[in-house]
Amino acid sequence: MNVENIKQVASIGGGVIGSSWTTLFALRGLKVCQYDINDECIAKCVENIDRNLDSLIEFGAIRAEEKEAVKANITYTTSIAEAVREAGFIQENGPERLPLKQNILAEIEAAAAPDALYASSSSGLLISEVTANAVHPERCVGGHPYNPPHLIPLVEISYCEKTDPQNVQKAKAFYQSIGKEAVILNKECPGFIANRLQLAVYREMIELVMRGVCSAEDADKALTFGPGIRWAIFGHNMIMQLGNPGGLKGMMEMLGDGGDVWLADMADWKHMPNQEYGEIAQASVDEMMKNFPDEVGHTNPEIARYRDKMLIEILKLHRKF
Ligand SMILES: NC(=O)c1ccc[n+]([C@@H]2O[C@H](COP(=O)([O-])OP(=O)(O)OC[C@H]3O[C@@H](n4cnc5c(N)ncnc54)[C@H](O)[C@@H]3O)[C@@H](O)[C@H]2O)c1
Structure with missing residues (x-):
């Protein structure tokens, strides 16, 4: 998968970080499918994204008339399979608990294309831990944002020995294509940079x-x-x-x-x-x-x-x- 062909992405978990990533993906013209566990969590995510867009308008970063087009890029689902099926890039933003992240990745792998890139937003877990049981660890990286990712440009990409180096470069190219400043950790390191x-x-x-x-x-x-x-x-x-x-x-x-x-x-x-x-x-x-x-x-x-x-x-x- 070439990054320029990635038009559809998935955001898994729509809390503080997930809703901000989704705001950014949609702002940059990508189609985003946002997953969260139930309708109540999705309603909160919709509210967060609305607030993010309103403050971008208020402070002159985007024009008011752009808002509806950005929102139209986003769909919501309570099915991980549906969220990832068409996605070329999957940003995982679930709660910071290792077994949960591993289970989420297993669910993603069951439905995603094998060459879809997967990035975990985790602040504290190493990508070697998150992917310990993965079927396709070669396409998995850490993609750690600085909060809020729709504003702060930094993303820290980490990888482990099972990651395909080409996919590290693809993740970097993808993030750069949406305006992020991506840095790469050449060794796993708690706390990143x-x-x-x-x-x-x-x-x-x-x-x-x-x-x-x-x-x-x-x-x-x-x-x-x-x-x-x-x-x-x-x-x-x-x-x-x-x-x-x-x-x-x-x-x-x-x-x-x-x-x-x-x-x-x-x-x-x-x-x-x-x-x-x-x-x-x-x-x-x-x-x-x-x-x-x-x-x-x-x-x-x-x-x-x-x-x-x-x-x-x-x-x-x-x-x-
Ligand atoms: N908050 C920060 O400042 C910050 C910064 C960088 C990275 N991170 C990382 O981002 C990730 C998300 O953090 P957050 O602050 O957005 O947390 P959050 O609690 O705000 O959001 C977590 C979301 O995951 C959803 N969720 C619950 N169970 C799930 C499941 N089984 N599958 C998928 N989603 C599920 C929740 O409903 C919620 O919407 C964490 O890994 C965290 O370490 C957080």
């Missing part, structure tokens, strides 16, 4: 706040208006490249062992102090919310709306809308 990077930064933020060096509010401000604003444009390797006339290599030579003192002092704990940190940081985050300008808002839904609006502005600059 982006969540590990995020956790490394968050561990140090927690350390700084728990040591009393700064408030949670100031740790956020330092990230947002310092490295974060650059990271919305380039990754850190490119930032290093631009920081020295000798490029990244020159920068590494210039830094020498200058970072070692910091590293020796930085967090290296292996257990998240979740409860303790929640107790310490919540008051500071509440203060931050109180201090936002009124046009941003002060409640979670108001601030999330502002985040989405800003996200779309950044995506427009990246020519993703």
